[in-house]
Amino acid sequence: MNQDRTPGTLRKLPVQKRSLERFERLLDACAQVLDEVGYAALTTKEVARRAEVPIGTLYQFFSDREGLIGALAARNLESYLGRVTDRLEREAPDGIIGVVEVTVDEYVTMRRSITGFGVVDFGAVGQDHVLEPHLDNNTAVAGRLRALTASLTGVEDDTDLEIAVRVALECADTLLQLAFRTDPQGDPQLIAECKRVLNSYLSDRLG
Amino acid sequence: MNQDRTPGTLRKLPVQKRSLERFERLLDACAQVLDEVGYAALTTKEVARRAEVPIGTLYQFFSDREGLIGALAARNLESYLGRVTDRLEREAPDGIIGVVEVTVDEYVTMRRSITGFGVVDFGAVGQDHVLEPHLDNNTAVAGRLRALTASLTGVEDDTDLEIAVRVALECADTLLQLAFRTDPQGDPQLIAECKRVLNSYLSDRLG
DNA sequence: CTAGAACATGAGCACTGCTCACGTTAGTGG
DNA sequence: CCACTAACGTGAGCAGTGCTCATGTTCTAG
Known part of the structure; x- marks a missing residue:
């Protein structure tokens, strides 16, 4: 409970090894998608798919789409x-x-x-x-x-x-x-x- | 049929009096909403509601959200x-x-x-x-x-x-x-x- | 070994942009 | 005055979005 709902921010930094890898993979995928389709058309689902990470995991780290890009x-x-x-x-x-x-x-x-x-x-x-x-x-x-x-x-x-x-x-x-x-x-x-x-x-x- | 589907453009300019009024009202409402909630949070439904114009009418003039703002x-x-x-x-x-x-x-x-x-x-x-x-x-x-x-x-x-x-x-x-x-x-x-x-x-x- | 913290998951909710099939009004030639 | 066409009006609903949350699994400290 009690997740950080402040928009545009991080929620939790990864502390274990696997999740740290996933965190970085998400940022890399985000950069790739931005490059291909641009800011407006970027979709959290697509970023998650590219990073091979379920959508729920993305939202463990980032409070929202803006938080990811930020x-x-x-x-x-x-x-x-x-x-x-x-x-x-x-x-x-x-x-x-x-x-x-x-x-x-x-x-x-x-x-x-x-x-x-x-x-x-x-x-x-x-x-x-x-x-x-x-x-x-x-x-x-x-x-x-x-x-x-x-x-x-x-x-x-x-x-x-x-x-x-x-x-x-x-x-x-x-x-x-x-x-x-x-x-x-x-x-x-x-x-x-x-x-x-x-x-x-x-x-x-x-x- | 055969509407203009080019994104970010106008579809039809109003030619009769009433629709011209509505067209201007939509732009005014758009400006107001932009001022209040900003670019990202602007909603076509809200603009239409403010202008007291049904959503379908908005899309008669503007190809999409970008066309309206443009x-x-x-x-x-x-x-x-x-x-x-x-x-x-x-x-x-x-x-x-x-x-x-x-x-x-x-x-x-x-x-x-x-x-x-x-x-x-x-x-x-x-x-x-x-x-x-x-x-x-x-x-x-x-x-x-x-x-x-x-x-x-x-x-x-x-x-x-x-x-x-x-x-x-x-x-x-x-x-x-x-x-x-x-x-x-x-x-x-x-x-x-x-x-x-x-x-x-x-x-x-x-x- | 075990309690609790950290992590994993994806169906589904609330909401968005936008369409389209059908109804209404304005304007014009006879 | 009418009839007829083009312009205009309408809003339920579709496809797709951001994001949640209940439920389960893995890690790690004592």
């Missing part, structure tokens, strides 16, 4: 931030331009290689607060990117930087969505244009 | 473009900055006054090609804004302008969405930030 988004975000952090620490670029280069390129790489990444990246539209309660997704991502940016570029980490990163991220997100809508491999001109927008704005804003 | 988006777009055109012709600003000012302010005004405008503005996400076949919504809007911009600022109307307007529109769209997500009246700082992004980018790009 968990996939969270996994994508962790993966993305891990990769960006690694590259930034290794390459240690000394200015805004270098940070823009790395964050954009890493996003592009993931969109080309991770199934379903294009549909939910860090959270599908109209479905916010997936990553942290009370924060919409891009705000959560912005918070984590801001810390990285401040420590690498020496820019003061104040309210101004917070807003600048928030705005830059929002633009980058849509422009890259546009680039990949235009060309499945990511229209190179639009990717370049994305970097240009970010560089114009951020140097105007912070420089 | 028709609302199209009505919003025409209204927006009309207002922007009027103001630009009357005020005849002489540079990019003036055009940015007018287009952004007019959007803000509409979001504050038109029910449901915030949810679909010119087309809900994941539901493109509503305004013109084979063009996603923002591209269609961009095309019409580009013509206006070129004639007013004297900038050459070439491929470069096309891309610049396309990119600027995409950014403006998300940043204004963000501004209104942050504050129901539209966060003033984020609205200002939106103009800053557009001005930095466009003067860097076209100047």
Whole structure:
């Protein structure tokens, strides 16, 4: 009894080995189905069928359809931030331009290689607060990117930087969505244009 | 027989008076419901109930749920473009900055006054090609804004302008969405930030 | 060994988008 | 005025969805 009925969340994390496998299989199947039929047409029954998991089991882990997709988004975000952090620490670029280069390129790489990444990246539209309660997704991502940016570029980490990163991220997100809508491999001109927008704005804003 | 089964479109435009009233009532009810419960929770039955129109009648006009929402988006777009055109012709600003000012302010005004405008503005996400076949919504809007911009600022109307307007529109769209997500009246700082992004980018790009 | 926690299952409920067969009204040529 | 066609009106019901819950099975700590 007393299951977690908060929408868009996890219910129970798997603790035993078999159910952990199933949990991951469900996320993989979810990514696959998203890739094939898109967000609106995704069906929990189909995801369960692909993962070879009964429908009831799916709902043991995820409170609802949104919770399933949200968990996939969270996994994508962790993966993305891990990769960006690694590259930034290794390459240690000394200015805004270098940070823009790395964050954009890493996003592009993931969109080309991770199934379903294009549909939910860090959270599908109209479905916010997936990553942290009370924060919409891009705000959560912005918070984590801001810390990285401040420590690498020496820019003061104040309210101004917070807003600048928030705005830059929002633009980058849509422009890259546009680039990949235009060309499945990511229209190179639009990717370049994305970097240009970010560089114009951020140097105007912070420089 | 032989109804139009193309998804996301209109079926028949009303030709007689009573059905035209019902058509408009359906769009108004659709806007109201969107405003109250959001995109995902909108139900065709509820829209029909509000408009005091039987469900079958709704489906005489609209091929499906998406067609209904798309028709609302199209009505919003025409209204927006009309207002922007009027103001630009009357005020005849002489540079990019003036055009940015007018287009952004007019959007803000509409979001504050038109029910449901915030949810679909010119087309809900994941539901493109509503305004013109084979063009996603923002591209269609961009095309019409580009013509206006070129004639007013004297900038050459070439491929470069096309891309610049396309990119600027995409950014403006998300940043204004963000501004209104942050504050129901539209966060003033984020609205200002939106103009800053557009001005930095466009003067860097076209100047 | 055993109590209780974690996990597994799928028929079925409530609800959705949408159809279609049939009835009603509006408009027009004679 | 009528008769006739096209436009309009209608809502029970179908196919399919998200999700539950009663019942059973497996794991693991003491």
